Amino acid sequence: GNSVTQMEGPVTLSEEAFLTINCTYTATGYPSLFWYVQYPGEGLQLLLKATKADDKGSNKGFEATYRKETTSFHLEKGSVQVSDSAVYFCAQTGANNLFFGTGTRLTVIP
């Protein structure tokens, strides 16, 4: 079946540090892959997406590459800011559904 496994948090980084949040998936077929971000008290916002192998999604300095050979979609950012503190969810498409990972809480300290 379809599932998403995400790096457990919480993750605490200093401002300007490098960020990696690991995400791997299992799927039948070739799903689209997403990273959503949830700021405190808010709903989910799409951060970036990739729809086929080797696609790179990018937004606001965040990047993730769809790696079919390793079934991974790791999120990276070269220099995090305090405003990036949030919960990050990796997700993949199913049939009229999204399969979410459990979320990774990121805290960036000045």
Next chain:
Amino acid sequence: DAMVIQNPRYQVTQFGKPVTLSCSQTLNHNVMYWYQQKSSQAPKLLFHYYDKDFNNEADTPDNFQSRRPNTSFCFLDIRSPGLGDAAMYLCATSRVNDYYNEQFFGPGTRLTVL
């Protein structure tokens, strides 16, 4: 701007007192979803509408119902809220026949049950 709107943002109800949460969208999307998100957990799909067709998840309790009177609006009814139903409720939409199945989320309604 096209968007997904949820009202109210915060809802307090009493144990066993029916409550209705509202979602509207200006995206003209065919599919609307309701998710339940408990603290520090991933969103859990309760059900979705594909146009007027209602699709319930197998493990959604009977206590949760939904109505979609038109394309723009969708309601979540909790008939007899229990303490365990306290959560954030997220509404989302997507286009039919969208291979990417990108979902657009509202800001959520945080439900407190006293």
